[in-house]
Each structure stands twice: as C-alpha cells, then as structure tokens.
Amino acid sequence: MVDAALDIVAREGYEALTMRRVAAALETGPASRYAHVVNKDDLDELLIGRLCAEIDLPEPDPAAWREQITGVCVRMRDQHLRYPGISRAALAAAPTNEDTPRLAEGMLAILLAGGVAPQAAAWGIGALALYVNAYTLEFSLRGRSGGEWGVGRDELLSRFSNLPDAFPQTKRHAAELTAGTDHERFDFTVELVLGGLARR
Template sequence: MAGRRAARDAISRDQWAALISAKDAAPEPGARRASGREKAPITVERIIDAALQAVEAGGFEDLTMRTVATSLGTGPASLYAHVRNRAELGDLLIGRLCSQVALPEPDPARWRDQFMDVCAQLRDQFLRYPGIAQAALAVVPADLATLRVGEGMLAILLASGAPARQAAWTSDAAFLYTTGYCLEASAARRQSEDADGRAIDPAEIEERLRMLPPEQFPHTVAHARELTAGTGHDRFTFTLTLLLDGLVPPPRA
C-alpha cells in the first residue's frame, strides 16, 4: 500500500549520456568472440528475437518472461542480466520495430506521401505483432531507434514549410493515432477470434448497432453502416489526411 515501488527506474542523465555515446561500436557484449557454438550465449538481440516471435504467435499478452526464456532454452532469471524489466523489454521491442522503418530523404514536393508512408510502415509493423502498440504508448523518449523515427517524421513535416511547433505536435499526434489505431485493431481482432467459431465481423457489429433504441441513438442507428465501414485502412489514411490537411491546406481546395 504505502510502499508503492517504482514502476520503472528512471535513468540518470549520466546514464543517458553514456547510452547516447555508446550507440555505435560495442559489438554486443556477451557475444565476446562467439568462440564455440556449444551453447550460443544469450544476448539482448536474441531475447528481442524470441520475444517478437512470441508476440507474433500469441499476441502481446502471451509475452511472458518464461515464454521468452524457455524459447531460448533457459529459465526466466537468466534474462534479467540483459533486460531490467518486462517494461524495458517492451521498449526494446518497439525500438526494434522502429529501427526497421525506412526513412526517406525529405522532399518538399512529396512530403504528404512520404509522411503517410512512414506512418503506414509503423502501422504494418505494429499490426504484425498484435497488441504490441501497448508498449509504444508507455515509452516516452527512451529508445534511440524510436527517436530516430520521430526525427524522420519531423523532418518530413518541416520540409512542408510548416512552423516548427506545429510540425512537432502534428508528428506527435500522428504517432499517437497510429499506435491507438493499431491497438484498437488488435483488440478487435482478438475479440473476434476468441469465441472460436462464432466470429464477430463488422457486419455483425453493424447489425447490433441497428438494434439500439432509435429514440436515444438516432444517428448511430441511421449511420451504422458508415460507423462500421472502413475495410482495409481507409479510416487510417482518412484521419492522417485530415491531420495533414489541417497542418498545411492542400493546394486544390
């Protein structure tokens, strides 16, 4: 009760500085020389690999320390020499996903498509690992790979000619919306899977919305189709377009 433990150890500024300067070189300590291949040492990279595999298979809620550990042929205690927390493992996963996003050279003529593309890359990465967006909403400015994506998105928006603060906030909002969208999509997919057999597809949801009492839910009933529409990622691109058009009005109004 009173002794609420620290949810996550905040690193000091010195640690932060060390983290930044050590970003290159450092050929993954623990790999040492990859001397024999009798045991294959545990490294952060291998932990991340195993964790991503687990999430891809069973969703973020199936990502436990024991799952990852047994997947590596060891016990859960062995992971804590490389990862401080389960939360830090989540950060590392997001970092890995972000590091695989290709960032274009900002082109003022195509900034809109470029920004959309980066968001779509993020979206596809997140959707590939259901529920992993949860971890993206807990991280703030921790990982370098995550910051790299933020830098890339900001660069594209600045190339549009928008003022710095508005570009920064829009980039942030787009990232937030992307993770929220993926989280909702993952949750919906999970919910439609669990009744194993009786799936809840959009048509079923539309049907149920129509069953609401029309006196209290007139618009929901009337536009049930529009509310549940959005096959593919139409809704996703629509919202981002809204944001970008609000930031810089499109040439042809």
C-alpha cells in the same frame, strides 16, 4: 533475446510476453535472462526500438511531404500489426536508446520540409504516432483480421437499426458508421491530420 520476444508476440500476442517466456524460448535460466535487460520495461523498449529501426525514412522532399509522412505511418502500422498488441509497449515506452527518437526525428524533418510550423510539426508527429498505436491496438483487442469487425458488419448494422428512437442519427447513418474496408479508415484519419497541418 529481442528476436525470441518478437516471435512470441507474433505467434501469441503481446499479452503472452513475459520475461519467463523469453527465458524458456532461449533455454536460459531465470537469472541469465536479466543479463541483457533489467525488467519487462527494458525489454519493451528494445522491442519498440527494433521496430522503429526497421522503418526506412526518406530524405525529406518538400514537394512530396504528405506522401512521405503517410508512407512512414503505413510502415509503422504494418510493423505493429505483425505483432498483435505491441502498441501497448509503444504507448508506454520512454526511450533511452536512439532507435525510437530516430523515427520521430525523421518524421519531424519531413513535416518541417513541407513547411509545417515547428510547434504544429512537433504535436503532429505525436498525434500521428498516437493514432497509429491506437489503431493497431484496436485491431488486436477486437481480434480483427483483414479489416473485418469482430462481430461482423451485418451484426453492427442490425444493432444500430434496432436502437431506440433516441438515436435517430445513428440509426439513419448506420451504413456510414460501419463503412470501411481494409485500412480505409486509417488512410482517412492520417489524411485528415495532414490536411490540418497543411492549413496551419
């Protein structure tokens, strides 16, 4: 069931995923589709659990904690980008299985090994997970691929430069506001969070 659901999301996006679509993909009747899950929330939890289970977690290394946590975030990002819109399920998931908390446990262990205080580490993993979800959700909502803006950078630059004079900073720094290829913005933000955690 999870494989069929993920296949639908990979091909058509999370918005296309319904219990009825999964049942059709499995060639089962409406009643039998509920034999394994009660509702779409249950299915969402299974999907996110599967994605979390597929992420390898390194043994925490105090000397390499920033690289390790960045690597986990990148793997989370790439998992979510394979399944457009799946971040909606991740943002709403209230896990009852062990796969999702396993990922949080691993991230917490890495931050603690790096000397981050427990409260900062706890909030840090929440902030990082939220950012990964928001970042990948933006990709799916804008319909971007390969890091390109939905309307194109040239169009954005034109729009910013044509703003009224009440927006002097936006007009002056339009190039900076629209800069970034591939995942440069992602890398910047993760490093920004980790830099803040390191200082704490």
